[in-house]
Amino acid sequence: MRKFIVTGAIALAALAAGAFAAYGESVSASESEAKPPHRHWHFEGPFGTYDRAAAQRGYQVYHEVCAACHSLSLLAYRNLMELGLNENQVKDLIKDIQVPDLNDDGAPIERPARLSDRFKKPFPNTAAAAAANNGKAPPDLSVIVKAREEGPDYIHALLTGYVPFDKLTPKQIKEFDVTKDDNFNKYFPGHKIGMPPPLADDKVTYVDGTKATTDQEASDVVEFLAWASEPHMEDRKRTGVRVILFLLAMAGLMYAVKRSVWSDKH
Amino acid sequence: MASSHGTPPAFNNKVIAWIDHRLPIFSYIEKEYHTFPTPRNFNYFWNFGAIATVMLVLMIATGVVLATNYTPHTSMAFDSVERIMRDVPSGWLMRYLHMNGASFFFIAVYVHIFRGMYYGSYKAPRELLWILGVIIFLLMMATAFMGYVLPWGQMSFWGATVITNLFSAIPVVGDSIVTWLWGGFAVENPTLNRFYALHYLLPFVIVAVVALHVVALHVHGSNNPLGIDPKGPQDTVPFHPYYTMKDGFGVVVFLIVYAAFVFFSPNMLGDAANYIEANPLVTPTHIVPEWYFLPYYAILRAIPDKLGGVLAMFGAIAVLFVLPWLDTSRVRSCSFRPIYKWFMFVLVIDVVVLGVCGANPPEGWYVPIAQLATVYYFFHFLILLPVLGKIERPRPLPPSIADAVLKKAG
Numbered sequence: 306m307r308k309f310i311v312t313g314a315i316a317l318a319a320l321a322a323g324a325f326a327a328y329g330e331s332v333s334a335s336e337s338e339a340k341p342p343h344r345h346w347h348f349e350g351p352f353g354t355y356d357r358a359a360a361q362r363g364y365q366v367y368h369e370v371c372a373a374c375h376s377l378s379l380l381a382y383r384n385l386m387e388l389g390l391n392e393n394q395v396k397d398l399i400k401d402i403q404v405p406d407l408n409d410d411g412a413p414i415e416r417p418a419r420l421s422d423r424f425k426k427p428f429p430n431t432a433a434a435a436a437a438n439n440g441k442a443p444p445d446l447s448v449i450v451k452a453r454e455e456g457p458d459y460i461h462a463l464l465t466g467y468v469p470f471d472k473l474t475p476k477q478i479k480e481f482d483v484t485k486d487d488n489f490n491k492y493f494p495g496h497k498i499g500m501p502p503p504l505a506d507d508k509v510t511y512v513d514g515t516k517a518t519t520d521q522e523a524s525d526v527v528e529f530l531a532w533a534s535e536p537h538m539e540d541r542k543r544t545g546v547r548v549i550l551f552l553l554a555m556a557g558l559m560y561a562v563k564r565s566v567w568s569d570k571h
Numbered sequence: 572m573a574s575s576h577g578t579p580p581a582f583n584n585k586v587i588a589w590i591d592h593r594l595p596i597f598s599y600i601e602k603e604y605h606t607f608p609t610p611r612n613f614n615y616f617w618n619f620g621a622i623a624t625v626m627l628v629l630m631i632a633t634g635v636v637l638a639t640n641y642t643p644h645t646s647m648a649f650d651s652v653e654r655i656m657r658d659v660p661s662g663w664l665m666r667y668l669h670m671n672g673a674s675f676f677f678i679a680v681y682v683h684i685f686r687g688m689y690y691g692s693y694k695a696p697r698e699l700l701w702i703l704g705v706i707i708f709l710l711m712m713a714t715a716f717m718g719y720v721l722p723w724g725q726m727s728f729w730g731a732t733v734i735t736n737l738f739s740a741i742p743v744v745g746d747s748i749v750t751w752l753w754g755g756f757a758v759e760n761p762t763l764n765r766f767y768a769l770h771y772l773l774p775f776v777i778v779a780v781v782a783l784h785v786v787a788l789h790v791h792g793s794n795n796p797l798g799i800d801p802k803g804p805q806d807t808v809p810f811h812p813y814y815t816m817k818d819g820f821g822v823v824v825f826l827i828v829y830a831a832f833v834f835f836s837p838n839m840l841g842d843a844a845n846y847i848e849a850n851p852l853v854t855p856t857h858i859v860p861e862w863y864f865l866p867y868y869a870i871l872r873a874i875p876d877k878l879g880g881v882l883a884m885f886g887a888i889a890v891l892f893v894l895p896w897l898d899t900s901r902v903r904s905c906s907f908r909p910i911y912k913w914f915m916f917v918l919v920i921d922v923v924v925l926g927v928c929g930a931n932p933p934e935g936w937y938v939p940i941a942q943l944a945t946v947y948y949f950f951h952f953l954i955l956l957p958v959l960g961k962i963e964r965p966r967p968l969p970p971s972i973a974d975a976v977l978k979k980a981g
Contacts, residue, residue: 351835379653444847448653451838452846494856534846537656537663544664545834552827559820566816570611570808 339491341455341462344524348457348531351546354539355532357389362511363529364388364398366522369509371446374438374500376426379447380533383420387536388529395420405429441499450527450534457527459492464523466491467502603789608807609814610795612976616690617793617814618821619683625822626676627781631774633669641721643767645760648723649848667837673715674840675829677863680708688894689915691903692794698895700787705891707780712864712888714773717766719861724845729858731758731766737871740878757851797975798903799968806972857932865929866922872933873945883945890952897952899960907966911959914951921947 347356364385367377382402385395402418404425418425428434434442450456468489470478481496483489490498504522511517532538582588582597591597640659642651655662684704687693693701716734720727735752739745754761792801801807808814832839840862844855860868867884874880890897905912921944928941969975 379650379657384657448846452843454843456843541663541667541834541837545830548830548834549827552823552830556820556823556827559816559823563816563820566812570813 338494338496339462339466341458341492343455343458344461346457346531347528348538351542353542355388356528358513359525359528360388360532361390361529362513362515362521363525363527363532365511366504366509366526367446367529368398370503370522371526372425372427374427374434374443376428376434376443376445377424377447377533378426378445380424381420382418382422382424384536386420388532392420439499443500446530446533448534450531452534456534457531460530461523461527462492463490463498464504464526465519466493603785603810604815605809605811607789607792607810608801608804609793609810610797610801610972611806611808611813612795612797612972613793613814613817614796615817615821616682616686616796618818618825619679619686621818622822622825623676623679623683624781625826626672626679627774627777630669630672630676631778633665633672634771634774636665637669638771641767643721643764645723645763645849648721648763652722664833667833671829671832671837671840673718673861674863675825675832676711677715679825680711681863684708685915685919687794688918689905689912690794690796691798691898691900691905693895694898694903695895696791697787697794700784701895702892703780703784703787705888707777707784708891709888710773710777710780714770714777715861715863717770717773719845720763720766721770722845723763723849725847725849725853725855726842726845726858726860728758728849728851729855730860731762733858734860735762737877737881737884740881742878794903795972796904796906797969797972798907799972802971859930862926862930865927866925867929869925869929869941870945870948872929873938873941883949887948890949894952894956897956899957900963900965901960902965902968907968908963909966910963911956914955914959918948918951921951 347353347359367375382395382399385398386392390398399418399420402425403415404418404422406414406416408414428437428442431442450460453459468491470483470485470487470489473483473489477483477489477496481489483497487497488499488501489496504519504526506519507517508519508522509517515521535541582591587597637655640651640655640662642648652666655666657663659665687701687704716730720731735749735758738748738752741748750756752762753759754765792807795801842859842861859865867887870887871880871884874883900908900911902908905915924944925941925948928937928944931937933941969978
């Protein structure tokens with residue numbers, strides 16, 4: 306038994322070393338920037354799920370605000386049914402969206418979006434997106450929450466972390482070479498971010514009557530984007546609980562058999 | 572040991588007997604995995620060979636399924652992986668099993684290597700067994716590196732760029748070799764294509780070398796925590812059911828930890844930047860390899876000269892090939908080596924320190940710490956090991972395995 310504990314301790318130490326190394330990376334990723342404060346998310350932890358109402362509101366924020374510049378190319382409109390909406394509700398949501406297509410003669414046309422269409426891109430291609438945004442294309446948001454360390458906290462902090470030029474200290478202005486036309490963000494690496502503050506109080510009018518503060522809009526859109534990044538998370542966690550319960554029972558059984566097999570050798 | 576198993580077993584089932592008379596696979600299984608005499612005193616460290624085998628099979632199984640849905644083209648690879656994650660039924664499961672499986676394969680193999688070093692399993696007559704193991708380790712590193720390139724994220728691309736560029740340090744022919752590896756003048760579609768082909772090929776080469784590893788193992792049988800040879804039947808037990816059960820239990824416990832990562836924290840061991848599609852025009856702030864390469868990455872960067880760094884990095888693995896001859900002690904197990912035992916733990920700490928240095932940017936204190944840890948790594952193998960074997964006074968070895976086991980049980 307003692308040896309078993311030693312083995313376990315060493316295996317744990319190896320895991321901890323790996324985890325520590327991974328942590329080391331995340332620390333080194335942000336140097337002069339403030340660390341995004343940790344917020345509680347509905348989808349956290351081994352049993353966390355997506356807050357459907359928040360994610361639906363988040364879609365509204367994405368559609369009315371973010372979608373003007375950011376694509377969400379890996380998602381199809383049909384995926385919205387996973388957020389607790391039925392087919393007719395989703396059809397109603399997309400009824401005004403026109404998507405590019407080719408007609409039978411091969412000529413480019415616009416037609417109403419279908420459920421099977423991928424989310425409409427705001428720009429026809431990356432070059433056009435860059436040209437319209439001071440030379441740098443706004444990133445696609447499909448996996449953005451997974452593509453940043455502490456993604457949900459970081460994106461919420463970024464969306465709410467703008468500091469107006471007249472609130473900056475002279476030291477900050479000098480150190481980061483900020484002008485009146487720059488957008489200063491506490492959390493963005495290098496602080497000067499191309500994106501102007503996208504959210505404001507009452508920027509959207511929520512259909513469910515929730516008060517649209519900047520903070521609320523940011524949390525809702527993060528909930529939506531977290532789902533977009535990892536749409537099978539709930540299925541994954543549910544499966545995980547079953548798999549681990551099965552393996553625990555199996556381990557108990559194996560240990561019992563192992564002990565009885567070995568009983569004549571000790 | 573293998574030659575002393577007695578007569579081939581008689582099979583009652585006529586079909587099995589008919590087949591076995593012509594192709595003795597059942598005799599082989601009977602001899603090598605049933606009656607095979609195995610030291611009776613293994614501790615749980617001896618599970619990790621079986622665990623590594625299970626991980627290898629799991630990686631190949633999930634990998635073949637992933638390959639049927641993956642597109643090896645620079646413009647489609649990233650999206651095809653995300654398509655697997657979203658639209659392929661259970662695709663997310665296959666992908667996360669495979670992605671975390673690489674990490675857990677390395678965990679199993681690192682514990683297995685530590686076991687071999689601590690208990691002196693590499694010493695005569697098991698030198699070739701050990702060398703085959705180091706070859707498997709090298710093949711695993713190549714396979715894992717090329718697999719990490721396939722999702723075509725930022726770390727895939729820049730990791731591939733950094734590692735393939737290492738070969739340019741070779742004098743005279745270096746640049747030509749890099750062009751040859753890339754299949755062009757940059758990491759591009761030909762590079763991705765050949766990495767995909769090799770990533771699919773090498774695991775089967777690993778299977779072949781694992782087979783040789785097992786053949787070599789079964790010539791003299793396993794080492795054991797005491798490091799002394801079994802002297803008779805009282806020192807051994809048949810492999811089945813004793814070790815099939817014990818390995819089975821160990822495998823399931825290992826799978827629990829693995830499943831916890833796959834289902835509840837599948838991206839913890841990876842780098843967030845690999846969810847950004849590869850962009851040759853944007854270099855990430857810190858290019859880091861996967862965690863299992865970090866100690867070697869630290870050694871590479873510890874040497875201020877490019878060629879020197881590359882040589883040190885490959886030397887760190889090359890030194891393992893000659894380990895059986897660097898160790899001059901006649902005692903196998905560290906249990907009876909009062910001084911070397913502690914240096915084994917210092918080596919483990921040294922490798923962890925190197926790993927932490929590899930994860931962090933090479934600035935400030937990380938530079939001298941990584942350099943010190945690199946020097947210590949080579950000091951351990953090249954100086955400490957040969958010298959200590961001569962001057963250390965090992966504790967007396969027990970007369971036999973049975974004697975030691977029964978004394979301990981009281």
